[in-house]
Amino acid sequence: MKRYGIGILRQAVTALLIIGLVHTGTALAAESLTEISANVYAYVDTRNMSAQNSFGANAGIIIGRDGILVVDTLISSSEAQRFLWDIRTISDKPIRYVVNTHHHLDHAFGNADFARQGAVVISQLKDAANLKTHGQAALGNAKEYGLTEQDMEGTEIVLPALAFGDRLDIDLGDRTVQLIYTGVSHTEGSILVYLPESKILFAGDILFTGYHPYMGEGNIEEWVKVLDRIAAMDVDKIIPGHGPVSTKKDVRDMKEYLIAFDKKARELTATSQDAGQVAAEMGKILPPKAEGEGLIRMSIEHKYLPQPAVPAK
Ligand SMILES: [Zn+2]
Numbered sequence: 001m002k003r004y005g006i007g008i009l010r011q012a013v014t015a016l017l018i019i020g021l022v023h024t025g026t027a028l029a030a031e032s033l034t035e036i037s038a039n040v041y042a043y044v045d046t047r048n049m050s051a052q053n054s055f056g057a058n059a060g061i062i063i064g065r066d067g068i069l070v071v072d073t074l075i076s077s078s079e080a081q082r083f084l085w086d087i088r089t090i091s092d093k094p095i096r097y098v099v100n101t102h103h104h105l106d107h108a109f110g111n112a113d114f115a116r117q118g119a120v121v122i123s124q125l126k127d128a129a130n131l132k133t134h135g136q137a138a139l140g141n142a143k144e145y146g147l148t149e150q151d152m153e154g155t156e157i158v159l160p161a162l163a164f165g166d167r168l169d170i171d172l173g174d175r176t177v178q179l180i181y182t183g184v185s186h187t188e189g190s191i192l193v194y195l196p197e198s199k200i201l202f203a204g205d206i207l208f209t210g211y212h213p214y215m216g217e218g219n220i221e222e223w224v225k226v227l228d229r230i231a232a233m234d235v236d237k238i239i240p241g242h243g244p245v246s247t248k249k250d251v252r253d254m255k256e257y258l259i260a261f262d263k264k265a266r267e268l269t270a271t272s273q274d275a276g277q278v279a280a281e282m283g284k285i286l287p288p289k290a291e292g293e294g295l296i297r298m299s300i301e302h303k304y305l306p307q308p309a310v311p312a313k
C-alpha cells in the first residue's frame with residue numbers, strides 16, 4: 001500500500017471543500033441526533049460537504065447503563081460542541097469513551113472536547129500512529145483545508161489514550177460494544193463499531209453511501225474483503241462514514257463500485273496521466289452519486305497516478 005504525506009491529504013481536503021462549495025447540496029442534514037435503535041443515535045445525511053460541516057461526516061452515540069460511548073468527533077471544537085449539545089439534550093450520563101473509526105480529521109479533530117469531559121479516546125493502533133504523525137500538521141494547515149482560524153478555534157489534537165490491535169470489547173453495563181479491526185481498507189487502521197444485540201454497525205469510511213468514496217489511502221483488494229466480512233455479519237442497520245443509514249445492499253454496491261473503479265482506473269492510467277481526462281472517463285462508467293463527484297479525480301490522483309514530490313519543509 002502506498003503511503004501518502006500530509007501534502008496529499010491537504011490536497012484531498014481542499015478538493016473536498018471545493019466540491020462542497022460547488023455542490024449546492026441535495027441531501028438534508030439531520031438537525032439533531034436521530035434514534036437508530038434503543039439508546040443508539042446518529043447524525044445521518046448531510047447538509048453539504050463543506051469543511052465547516054465536517055465534510056458531511058457522520059457521528060453517533062451509544063448509551064449504556066454506565067455511560068455513553070461516542071463514535072467519531074467531527075472536524076473541530078465547534079463541531080464537537082454542537083455534537084455535545086445535542087448529546088446533552090438526550091442524556092446526562094457521563095461520556096466515558098470516544099472511538100475514532102479512523103484518523104481522518106472529519107472523524108477525529110473534535111477529540112479534545114470529549115477528552116476534557118473525561119472520556120477515554122480509543123482507536124486502532126495504526127490509525128493512532130497516523131493521527132500522531134499527521135494530525136498536528138493538518139491542524140496547522142487548517143486554512144488549506146478550507147477552514148478558517150475561527151472555524152478551528154479551540155481545536156486541539158488529542159491522540160488516543162488507548163489503542164488496540166484486532167479487537168476490543170467495551171462493557172457499558174447493560175450492553176457490549178465491539179470494536180473490530182478487519183485489516184487495511186479506507187485507511188490502514190479503519191475499524192468497525194458493532195452492537196451485536198441491536199444488529200447495528202458503525203462502519204466509518206469503510207462505507208460511503210450516496211457519496212463517491214475517497215480511495216486515496218485505500219487498499220482495494222483488502223477493502224473488498226472487509227466489505228465481504230460486513231456482508232456476512234448479523235447486521236440490520238449500518239451507519240456509514242458519510243451518507244444516510246444503510247443496509248447490506250449498500251455494502252454490496254460499494255464493493256462493486258470499488259472493483260469497477262479499480263479496474264477502469266488501472267486501464268485508463270496505463271495510457272493517460274491526465275487526471276481530469278481519466279476522471280471524466282471514470283464518470284461514464286461509475287454509478288451516479290448525490291455527493292462527492294470531485295472525489296473521483298482525487299482518488300485517481302492520489303492512488304493511480306505518480307505522486308508529486310512533497311517539498312521539504
Ligand atoms: Zn470521512
Ligand SMILES: [Zn+2]
Nearest residue numbers: 102104186205
Ligand atoms: Zn476518511
